[in-house]
Amino acid sequence: MRVKRDNDALLFSLNALEGRVLLQVFQHLVAMYRLKPDEIGGQISQAWYSTRGCESARATPEETREWVEHLHSFKTARLVHLEEWSRQLAPVAGARLPLRVPLEDAPDFVATINDHRLMAAAEHNVGQDEMDLRTPQELAALPEERQQALLEIHFLAWIIEETLREMQDS
Amino acid sequence: MSIETLPAVDEKTKQKVKDAFEKDWNVIVWNDPVNLMSYVVFVFMRVLAFTKEKATKHMMEVHQQGKSVVATETRERAELHHQQIQSQGLRVTIEQSN
Numbered sequence: 001m002r003v004k005r006d007n008d009a010l011l012f013s014l015n016a017l018e019g020r021v022l023l024q025v026f027q028h029l030v031a032m033y034r035l036k037p038d039e040i041g042g043q044i045s046q047a048w049y050s051t052r053g054c055e056s057a058r059a060t061p062e063e064t065r066e067w068v069e070h071l072h073s074f075k076t077a078r079l080v081h082l083e084e085w086s087r088q089l090a091p092v093a094g095a096r097l098p099l100r101v102p103l104e105d106a107p108d109f110v111a112t113i114n115d116h117r118l119m120a121a122a123e124h125n126v127g128q129d130e131m132d133l134r135t136p137q138e139l140a141a142l143p144e145e146r147q148q149a150l151l152e153i154h155f156l157a158w159i160i161e162e163t164l165r166e167m168q169d170s
Numbered sequence: 171m172s173i174e175t176l177p178a179v180d181e182k183t184k185q186k187v188k189d190a191f192e193k194d195w196n197v198i199v200w201n202d203p204v205n206l207m208s209y210v211v212f213v214f215m216r217v218l219a220f221t222k223e224k225a226t227k228h229m230m231e232v233h234q235q236g237k238s239v240v241a242t243e244t245r246e247r248a249e250l251h252h253q254q255i256q257s258q259g260l261r262v263t264i265e266q267s268n
Binding site (some may be wrong): 010050052053056057067068070071073075076078110111114117118121127128131153157160161164167 | 175195203204205208211212216235245248249252253256257260261262263264265
């Protein structure tokens with residue numbers, strides 16, 4: 001994956017595997033963002049829609065419900081971007097895949113990708129111990145699904161880091 | 171001429187006035203194992219309009235001490251920060267400081 005500034009946009013260039021993974025990430029997020037908060041499973045709901053802050057703010061159940069709905073609207077507002085990015089990553093055999101993200105949408109791009117990292121960690125019970133694994137041998141000791149989740153989390157971290165770097169430079 | 175006295179202000183109204191004007195609500199960001207340090211700095215700069223130095227200082231506080239009070243505001247403004255920061259995926263709570 002490479003990213004560079006192209007006038008008022010960030011231009012990503014991904015190889016076929018990177019493009020496929022990112023497309024799957026976007027498609028998964030589209031499906032999850034379309035679900036209402038109460039339709040999402042416990043761990044993911046906890047990661048995305050935690051109401052701990054409402055409790056400490058002594059919010060009423062009605063205020064908490066409205067707060068969660070509003071939080072959900074931040075995610076649904078990103079659907080239009082996710083659909084556009086997915087369209088751009090539609091597979092082309094043997095080619096590097098370009099992804100153009102206007103600079104004004106870049107904050108949504110990193111927040112959206114970060115949401116997937118949080119979701120993968122919650123879904124596969126990835127905590128500090130797993131995040132600290134550094135060698136292939138340590139990784140191989142985990143069940144396959146958790147290995148995959150962890151790889152995805154680090155791959156997306158790389159994209160976020162590179163995106164932030166380019167945003168900062170611009 | 172008779173002098174009318176104003177009705178006594180009830181506790182609920184007093185609390186509403188206090189909430190509206192008193193900056194005694196802390197916005198607290200908590201550490202978590204997944205969010206990147208660079209991303210946390212980015213969110214602080216974007217949502218709270220922190221300089222990079224201030225954002226980095228608070229990020230390090232979150233990382234090393236487990237949490238950081240990133241703002242102390244009126245209830246309404248603290249609630250706004252709460253929602254904005256959580257919408258970016260960070261762990262955040264608000265609580266009254268006294």
